[in-house]
Amino acid sequence: MHSLELNPEEVKELTEYTLKHILTFYQTLDHQPINEPKWDDVKLESKKIIEYVPPEKGEEFSEVISKLFNSYIPAAMNFPAPGYMGFIPSTGIYQAALGELIAKVANRHVGHGRPSPFLTQIESNVLRWFANIIGFPKTAQGIFTCGGSIANLTAVITARNSILTEDQSLSTATIYMSDQTHHSISKAALAAGIRSENIKIIESDNGLKISIPLLKAAIEQDKKKRLTPFLIVGNAGTTNAGTVDPLEELSEISLSEKIWFHIDAAYGGFFALTKRGKEALKGIELADSVTMDPLKSLFLPLGVGSLLVRDGTFLHKSFDFNASYAPPLEYGDDSTFDYWDPAHMSLELSRSFRGLSVWLPIKIHGISAFRSALDEKLDLVSDVNTFFASSKEEWDVLYHPELSITVISAKAEDKTLEELNSINMRIIDEVKQLNRIYLSGAYIKGKYTIRICVLNLRTHKKHILQLFEDLSEARKKVLTKY
Ligand SMILES: Cc1ncc(COP(=O)(O)O)c(C=O)c1O
Numbered sequence: 306m307h308s309l310e311l312n313p314e315e316v317k318e319l320t321e322y323t324l325k326h327i328l329t330f331y332q333t334l335d336h337q338p339i340n341e342p343k344w345d346d347v348k349l350e351s352k353k354i355i356e357y358v359p360p361e362k363g364e365e366f367s368e369v370i371s372k373l374f375n376s377y378i379p380a381a382m383n384f385p386a387p388g389y390m391g392f393i394p395s396t397g398i399y400q401a402a403l404g405e406l407i408a409k410v411a412n413r414h415v416g417h418g419r420p421s422p423f424l425t426q427i428e429s430n431v432l433r434w435f436a437n438i439i440g441f442p443k444t445a446q447g448i449f450t451c452g453g454s455i456a457n458l459t460a461v462i463t464a465r466n467s468i469l470t471e472d473q474s475l476s477t478a479t480i481y482m483s484d485q486t487h488h489s490i491s492k493a494a495l496a497a498g499i500r501s502e503n504i505k506i507i508e509s510d511n512g513l514k515i516s517i518p519l520l521k522a523a524i525e526q527d528k529k530k531r532l533t534p535f536l537i538v539g540n541a542g543t544t545n546a547g548t549v550d551p552l553e554e555l556s557e558i559s560l561s562e563k564i565w566f567h568i569d570a571a572y573g574g575f576f577a578l579t580k581r582g583k584e585a586l587k588g589i590e591l592a593d594s595v596t597m598d599p600l601k602s603l604f605l606p607l608g609v610g611s612l613l614v615r616d617g618t619f620l621h622k623s624f625d626f627n628a629s630y631a632p633p634l635e636y637g638d639d640s641t642f643d644y645w646d647p648a649h650m651s652l653e654l655s656r657s658f659r660g661l662s663v664w665l666p667i668k669i670h671g672i673s674a675f676r677s678a679l680d681e682k683l684d685l686v687s688d689v690n691t692f693f694a695s696s697k698e699e700w701d702v703l704y705h706p707e708l709s710i711t712v713i714s715a716k717a718e719d720k721t722l723e724e725l726n727s728i729n730m731r732i733i734d735e736v737k738q739l740n741r742i743y744l745s746g747a748y749i750k751g752k753y754t755i756r757i758c759v760l761n762l763r764t765h766k767k768h769i770l771q772l773f774e775d776l777s778e779a780r781k782k783v784l785t786k787y
Pocket of ligand 1 (some may be wrong): 393449452453454455457487489540543544569570571572598610
């Protein structure tokens with residue numbers, strides 16, 4: 306096999322071999338299985354590839370790559386497929402993957418501006434674009450992360466460091482969020498040293514939005530107990546149902562209580578590009594910080610999230626450190642320099658050119674292409690609404706979409722809650738067995754529900770029509786057994 310350092314001919318050969326597989330992958334995406342394999346079918350096979358020590362000798366490149374593309378990759382839930390409407394989809398457009406390849410080949414250190422001035426500037430520009438999309442002021446700064454969870458963690462740490470004073474004990478610090486908030490926030494709070502009993506989960510109302518009276522009462526009560534409220538988290542698109550909290554009211558409370566206001570818009574944030582999305586996300590611009598995941602509503606591949614902070618100096622105050630081997634970099638006194646040093650604004654130091662996978666697609670298509678694609682998703686969601694409005698005998702819409710998630714249940718009036726939960730679970734399974742559409746479910750307020758999340762760039766009208774057909778077929782099949 307080749308030596309570790311490849312010569313240009315070998316680079317060409319390996320790349321061309323891989324490209325053939327990539328092309329086949331794209332050409333057959335529509336027909337690849339959409340489901341993860343049945344666990345019972347695959348668990349023994351997957352055990353066979355367990356290895357505890359690294360192989361001493363290499364295998365043929367062609368064999369390794371073929372095994373990946375022919376056996377391992379197809380045996381996985383098919384996120385990029387057009388019929389994928391489960392959880393929160395991530396399309397993974399190719400232009401972004403190409404950006405990632407270039408970033409890895411160039412292998413530049415994009416932790417500081419001085420060593421990579423153009424690359425850092427490109428990342429700062431993209432983050433400025435994001436700030437502009439949600440209406441943040443010029444003081445805003447941000448960072449790229451590997452996803453929403455780490456963006457949320459960075460936000461919680463920034464809030465903690467910005468609001469709590471040195472003489473306030475971490476043991477009294479309290480954080481508030483609704484019961485619909487993504488679990489990454491609770492994980493982040495624990496990682497940031499917040500006591501579990503001080504993570505206050507506020508019940509959501511019937512529309513799955515945080516209850517403002519309950520939130521106010523909880524803050525009042527905690528202050529009487531000498532606790533220190535320091536963070537309110539609002540949702541701009543919950544994972545379960547895509548619902549948006551009353552952001553303007555949350556902002557008012559955070560201002561009057563002097564509490565940091567973070568919005569988790571990991572899923573919903575980029576809908577602000579569209580007129581309808583902007584309306585649904587009213588108040589997002591009032592937050593102190595916002596998580597937005599390009600990997601979700603900007604159709605990019607897994608591995609790229611972001612955090613924006615309305616006043617970027619708070620990020621610096623939390624994460625600006627130097628060391629003897631990495632002394633402060635001087636930029637001179639030219640205030641027109643505009644790039645931000647990610648290493649001084651985040652937990653990371655050595656980092657690749659992560660922002661390239663976002664910049665490249667936006668640069669070559671323009672942001673209008675993304676706006677149109679998101680508008681198309683919102684149009685498809687209107688079709689979903691119309692279908693269920695005309696199928697009231699068969700389906701209940703439990704939560705109407707504010708963005709692009711519709712939550713439904715089969716209608717079966719003579720059934721108990723338990724039976725209905727099991728019917729919905731089995732409908733999801735039956736739809737998945739048809740192998741064209743992927744749906745996932747969730748317990749919401751005690752009911753097991755069916756979620757339809759339209760967010761894949763590749764999902765078009767014909768896939769929505771397929772969804773209706775498959776749901777009807779699955780429902781009939783399940784109900785005949787009950
Ligand atoms: C609203 C919300 N926040 C945060 C996350 C976590 O993001 P990630 O999976 O990229 O860490 C998710 C994931 O789906 C989410 O839906």
